[in-house]
Amino acid sequence: MMEMNVTEQTTENVGGGCSSSGCGGSNDQLSHLPEHIREKVHDHPCYSEEAHHHYARMHVAVAPACNIQCHYCNRKYDCANESRPGVVSELLTPDQAVKKVMAVAANIPQMTVLGIAGPGDPLANPERTFDTFRQLTDKAPDIKLCVSTNGLTLPEQVEELCKHNIDHVTITINCVDPDVGARIYPWIFWNNCRIKGRKGAKILIEQQQKGLQMLTDRGILVKVNSVMIPGVNDQHLEEVSKVVKAKGAFLHNVMPLIAETEHGTFYGVMGQRGPEYEELQELQDKCAGDMNMMRHCRQCRADAVGMLGEDRGDEFTMDKVEVMEVDYEEAMRKRADYHASIEANRDAQKNQTNETFVSISSIKLHKKKELRPVLMAVATSGGSVINQHFGHAQEFLVYEATEMDVRFIGHRKVDLYCSGGDTCGDAETTLDKIIKTLKGCEAVLCSKVGYEPWELLEEAGIQPNGEHAMEAIEDAVAAVYAEMVEAGLPDKDKSDASIKITA
Amino acid sequence: MAYKIIESCVNCWACEPLCPSDAIYEAKPTFLINQKKCTECDGDFMVAQCASICPIEGAILDSYGESANPAGSLTGIPPERMAEAMAEIQAR
Numbered sequence: 001m002m003e004m005n006v007t008e009q010t011t012e013n014v015g016g017g018c019s020s021s022g023c024g025g026s027n028d029q030l031s032h033l034p035e036h037i038r039e040k041v042h043d044h045p046c047y048s049e050e051a052h053h054h055y056a057r058m059h060v061a062v063a064p065a066c067n068i069q070c071h072y073c074n075r076k077y078d079c080a081n082e083s084r085p086g087v088v089s090e091l092l093t094p095d096q097a098v099k100k101v102m103a104v105a106a107n108i109p110q111m112t113v114l115g116i117a118g119p120g121d122p123l124a125n126p127e128r129t130f131d132t133f134r135q136l137t138d139k140a141p142d143i144k145l146c147v148s149t150n151g152l153t154l155p156e157q158v159e160e161l162c163k164h165n166i167d168h169v170t171i172t173i174n175c176v177d178p179d180v181g182a183r184i185y186p187w188i189f190w191n192n193c194r195i196k197g198r199k200g201a202k203i204l205i206e207q208q209q210k211g212l213q214m215l216t217d218r219g220i221l222v223k224v225n226s227v228m229i230p231g232v233n234d235q236h237l238e239e240v241s242k243v244v245k246a247k248g249a250f251l252h253n254v255m256p257l258i259a260e261t262e263h264g265t266f267y268g269v270m271g272q273r274g275p276e277y278e279e280l281q282e283l284q285d286k287c288a289g290d291m292n293m294m295r296h297c298r299q300c301r302a303d304a305v306g307m308l309g310e311d312r313g314d315e316f317t318m319d320k321v322e323v324m325e326v327d328y329e330e331a332m333r334k335r336a337d338y339h340a341s342i343e344a345n346r347d348a349q350k351n352q353t354n355e356t357f358v359s360i361s362s363i364k365l366h367k368k369k370e371l372r373p374v375l376m377a378v379a380t381s382g383g384s385v386i387n388q389h390f391g392h393a394q395e396f397l398v399y400e401a402t403e404m405d406v407r408f409i410g411h412r413k414v415d416l417y418c419s420g421g422d423t424c425g426d427a428e429t430t431l432d433k434i435i436k437t438l439k440g441c442e443a444v445l446c447s448k449v450g451y452e453p454w455e456l457l458e459e460a461g462i463q464p465n466g467e468h469a470m471e472a473i474e475d476a477v478a479a480v481y482a483e484m485v486e487a488g489l490p491d492k493d494k495s496d497a498s499i500k501i502t503a
Numbered sequence: 504m505a506y507k508i509i510e511s512c513v514n515c516w517a518c519e520p521l522c523p524s525d526a527i528y529e530a531k532p533t534f535l536i537n538q539k540k541c542t543e544c545d546g547d548f549m550v551a552q553c554a555s556i557c558p559i560e561g562a563i564l565d566s567y568g569e570s571a572n573p574a575g576s577l578t579g580i581p582p583e584r585m586a587e588a589m590a591e592i593q594a595r
Contacts, residue, residue: 065517066558069577075513075558091514120515186579192521192548194555261588269580269588 037250040167040221043112043339044144045308047168047223047251049296049408052308053384053473054342056110059117060097061088061303062128066120067152068188068204070174071266072227072257075119088119088303089313094131096318098139103324104305104316105140106331109338114140117148117170118302123157133164142332144168148225152188152204154211162218169215170253171208172225175233176243178202183232186266209247216248223251223294228275228283229267230257241287252287253294256280277440281409295410298395307382309395309411349384349472371485372492373402375409376477377438377462379446386468386476390449398441399473401481406474412437435460442484442492445476505541506551506571507564508534518553518563527553 045052066075092100105111114136116122122129133145147161148170161169175181181201188200195203215222224244226237233240241252257274259267266272275283284293298308306312377396379388398409414434431453438444444462447469457464468476505526508518512533519527519534524547526540536553543566544551554563554571560578563571574582 064515065520065556066515067517067556069558071579074578075515120517125516186577189517189556192552192555193550262592266578266580269585 037221043342044168045113046115046146046170046297047221047294049294050346050384051112052296053380053382054110054346055112055339056108056305056307057113057115058101058104058108058111058305059115059300059302060092060100060132061090061119062092062094062097062132063116063118063122063125063302064091064120065124066118066150067124067190068121068150068200069186070150071184071186071272072229072259072268074264074268076264088301090303090318091119092318094128094135096321097132098135100316100318100321101136101143102139102326102328102331103321105143105335106324106326106328107315108306108312109335110307110342111143111335112339113144113146113168115146115148121150121152122147123149123153126153126157126160130160130164133166137165139328140332142335146170148172149211150204151208151211152190153207155207155214158211158214158218161215161220166220168221168223170223170225171212171249172227173205173208173212173240173244174226174229175201175236176205176209176240177236178205180233180236181205184229209243212244212247212249222249223253224249225253225255225297227257228254228280230273230275230279232272234275234279234283237283238286251292251294253297254280254284254287255297255299258299277410277412284410295408296397298411309382345383371403371489373400374443374481374484374489375400375441376480377412377441377444378473378477379444380473384473385470386445386473387447387470390444390446390453390464393446396438396441396444397473399477401477406477406481431456435462438462443480445473445480504543504545504566505538506536506543506553506566507538507568508536508553509562509564511559511562513559513562515558517556517558521552521556523547523552 041047041051043051043055045055045057066073101114116129116132129147133147136143136145145164145166146168147166149172151171151173154171174184178198178201181204182198185201185204187194187196188204189195190200190203212222212224222244224240226233226240228234228237237254241254244252257267257272259265259272259274261268261271284295287293296308300308301311301313303313304311305316376399378386378399379390379393379396380386381388381392393414395411395413397411400407400409414430414437434453435456438457438460441462443465444457445465445468448466449457449464454464465480468479471479508527510533514529514533516534519529522536522541523544524540524542526537526542527534528537551563551565551571554565557563557572558577560572560574560576561570565571574585
């Protein structure tokens with residue numbers, strides 16, 4: 001059907017064989033990084049977009065205390081139905097956490113990474129955090145250790161972090177300007193005092209920047225997370241991106257603010273809105289000029305377990321973990337075998353990709369004017385292939401196809417809070433909601449679609465497509481784009497209303 | 504003269520290691536302050552440490568039984584606005 005010619009793509013290919021520059025959203029964008037860094041993130045689902053299709057992570061909630069207050073956080077609510085950072089169902093002691101990690105790592109062989117991300121600040125709980133890391137270094141040396149922090153006490157803990165062989169640190173940096181900071185952080189706890197407003201924000205910013213520099217000086221990989229808060233720091237985050245890149249951060253993750261009244265946060269209660277998908281993407285694209293951007297973050301809970309799009313925490317509550325029998329040695333061997341098969345699979349996919357990627361020249365033949373990009377949604381349960389039934393998808397990955405490449409844009413969660421229908425007094429059906437969530441996308445690629453959703457999707461201008469089941473996502477998106485171009489890509493209806501991102 | 508932790512405490516552990524008198528201890532359902540040991544940090548710090556890091560408004564009372572951190576003082580949410588928001592949620 002298509003000509004298979006990749007010669008025009010080869011310069012993009014240094015990232016390790018991916019045919020499109022968007023591949024990885026990080027993988028290929030990481031391609032200019034030194035080999036040893038790419039090596040480190042190759043199987044890290046939170047740092048490499050490509051890896052997140054194959055590998056799993058978990059967080060253990062051992063760090064409840066925090067030393068700052070953020071306007072998007074509320075320490076009172078630990079709801080089982082909420083999926084966002086800072087939320088957990090049960091707090092663990094370091095010993096319990098270690099037990100849980102060993103049980104999960106034995107049962108989910110895709111697991112490569114253990115992170116401590118709260119629910120407070122891991123470095124405000126140094127004893128609990130480092131005790132957990134110390135035990136895991138010993139018992140599960142194949143698991144990578146990560147920590148996520150607000151940065152306030154980072155400078156004084158860099159030495160300790162280095163001792164524990166932690167080579168991935170995430171710092172949440174929402175601003176480099178104390179005036180902006182004063183609108184995000186109402187207070188910090190510093191030198192035995194609560195310090196409010198701009199003064200506190202200024203100290204926090206200084207500590208974050210100092211800690212970032214110290215880490216990168218020591219060769220530790222630093223990712224910077226920023227929460228995009230429209231009207232507060234959205235205009236400012238481009239500057240943040242520049243500053244943190246100059247200090248050696250290797251990846252910037254701009255995430256949308258999650259703020260609902262029922263969360264009880266300052267932003268939620270005061271009616272601060274989160275960004276629209278388009279706004280988030282626009283900012284990520286702007287920052288991308290200065291920085292490798294991460295777009296596959298799922299803003300997971302501080303006790304999340306499993307692949308990035310899923311949470312299997314319920315299978316590993318402490319009462320269940322306590323009675324699981326785990327053979328550590330055997331589990332580690334099993335993981336190694338499993339990881340080897342994943343890598344063989346990834347290599348095979350790359351080789352196949354190089355053979356099947358749609359020729360750019362074949363598209364250009366039809367070019368009369370500049371071809372517009374098209375967004376497509378994809379249902380996948382992992383493995384970088386289209387392998388999920390439309391009705392089973394809890395989230396869709398969104399890709400943008402252009403003449404030049406296919407790139408990953410982000411994910412959209414489906415109906416997380418309830419299944420809709422009468423129980424919530426909500427007349428909107430689940431299907432209506434999904435279609436609304438997919439707004440802006442012109443096709444949805446999945447393994448199968450039922451008759452009813454097929455019709456409704458078509459009506460909504462989203463072409464369902466089940467013809468690419470089990471194919472590599474980017475190849476399939478490129479192929480569908482080529483078909484659309486072949487058929488004469490119509491001008492896009494600009495009347496699409498923006499939609500709000502929900503958790 | 505002693506501070507007191509009440510039931511709205513969320514057990515975040517932030518205060519416990521800061522107490523210069525080791526007066527704070529883990530208990531069910533929430534942390535508590537040993538009233539005999541608490542010195543209100545007098546002689547150790549300018550301000551009571553537990554009340555200076557506690558993130559929950561109203562969870563710590565001073566020796567007069569007043570909230571060390573009254574509603575709105577930590578989150579910046581005006582209490583009237585919070586009441587409105589709660590009423591909105593209830594009405595759904």
